[in-house]
Amino acid sequence: MNKETEIKLRTSRATLAALRDHPMLAGRSRSGWQRVELYNQYYDTANRDLAHARVALRLRRDGEQFIQTLKSRGQSVAGLSERNEWDWYLLRPELDPALLGDDCWPASLAELDKASLQPLFTTDFVREKADIGWGEGEEEVLIEAALDLGKVLADGREEEICELELELRKGRPEALLELAMGLATDLPLVPCDISKAERGYRLFDTGSYSLSLPAPTLHAEQPLDEVFAALAWHLLGSSQRLAEQYRFTGHWKLLEQWLQQLIDLRALLSSLGQAAPRVSSHALREALDALLAEWRPRVVAGQLDEAARQVAPQQFAAELDDTRWGLFSLQLAHWLLARSWTQQRNPRGTRAGAAAIGRWLTQFLHEEIGALPLENYQRQPSELPEQLPRLERMLVWLRLARGVLEVTEADRLYGELHKLHELALQPVGVDDETTLPARAEQAKRVWMLKAWKALK
Secondary structure, three states, X not given: OEEEEEEEEEOOHHHHHHHOOOHHHHOOEOOOOEEEEEEXXXXXXXXXXXXXXXXXXXXXXXXXXXXXXXXXXXXXXXXXXXXXXXXXXXXXXXXXXXXXXXXXXXXXXXXXXXXXXXXXXXEEEEEEEEEEEEEEOOEEEEEEXXXXXXXEEEOOEEEEEEEEEEEEEEOOHHHHHHHHHHHHHHOOOEEOOXXXXXXXXXXXXXXXXXXXXXXXXXXXXXXXXXXXXXXXXXXXXXXXXXXXXXXXXXXXXXHHHHXXXXXXXXXXXXXXXXXXXXXXHHHHHHHHHHHHHHXXXXXXXXXXXXXXXXXXXXXXXXXXXXXXXXXXXXXXHHHHHOOHHHOOOOHHHHHHHXXXXXXXHHHHHHHHHHOOOHHHHHHOHHHHHHXXXXXXXXXXXXXXXXXXXXXXXXXXXXXXXXXXXXXXXXXXXXXXXXXXXHHHHHHHHHHOOHHHHHHO
């Protein structure tokens, strides 16, 4: 068994061609580009049992060699993935189920009749690969860069494969992201954790590509640093999967959900105080602000106007053809992997980062509630929108971590605060006689909650 650590970046044909001569690859190449044609047949049962167990089984023809491979889904976020892989070299282009023993086969499939495995879809692509290496002090970094161009074929449907894969052979995982960031500064490269196998399954069923990553499991004694990193990775991974699926389907709801992940990320980055000094996240917050400044009005417009929804896929395609979204995603992933927010803080910030999340979150909400005088907004509801950043900071923590709070009706607090936030977002027209009274009434409802009073 091998553990594979790689990052996958979706791109265009023009960018794929430009990558061959990019100085960061050409100047560090130790082998030159080598071209191979790869044909892969993927197998599963008629009921997609392997897909449900999060494994992929393929038979690859690589020149004169035939390789049977089983891959686990592993961990993947922002295109950076770690997964287990088992390879067997075969004499004939025939699947050998006998090789799929207990050492690699998922326990959940122990009762599966392997004779029921059948060809399901194929990937056919040309790969140009090169070994990229450089020194980091006394350590060496070695990465295989692969330019893949071809297609996935499934039941008469197809999707283009056009991507750069960077696989770590030696060195720190951060080196993958550092190389990817250098390339993405000049070229539009979008981290994308959809595998070629997932692309094949998606051609059969659009909904087979899971958009909802499992929410982190939290407990009250976990340190703030650990919880913050888990939540940020979760939001980043979810935003990547939503972006990929919106690009593929153009379904409006996916764009709304993608924007919400960005809003939550922005709120999360602003919520830690001295535990994450503002200087450490300045560039990330600026990038998020630029994305939100452009996409928030577009989504608001699309909620009211069908024409705005119709043009949004083309606008999103233009976003992906630019360097902004991909570079931000890589920069945030690197920031999280290197735990950069911990490197420039004072002793008080370090103590805050080590604080148990149950106690820290209770204090955080206490301070935010103290600065949010809802009794005033019952009388002056027109001024409630000025509190949107504060509401969003509270909501991201309540949405993802309210289970660590020892207060009654935490779920109700989240629900009612969410309604207040939605009302604060609604524009107030000249003849609008409902929004302001609704804001005042909802502010009163939140103000009277047991959880609000307990945290205040």
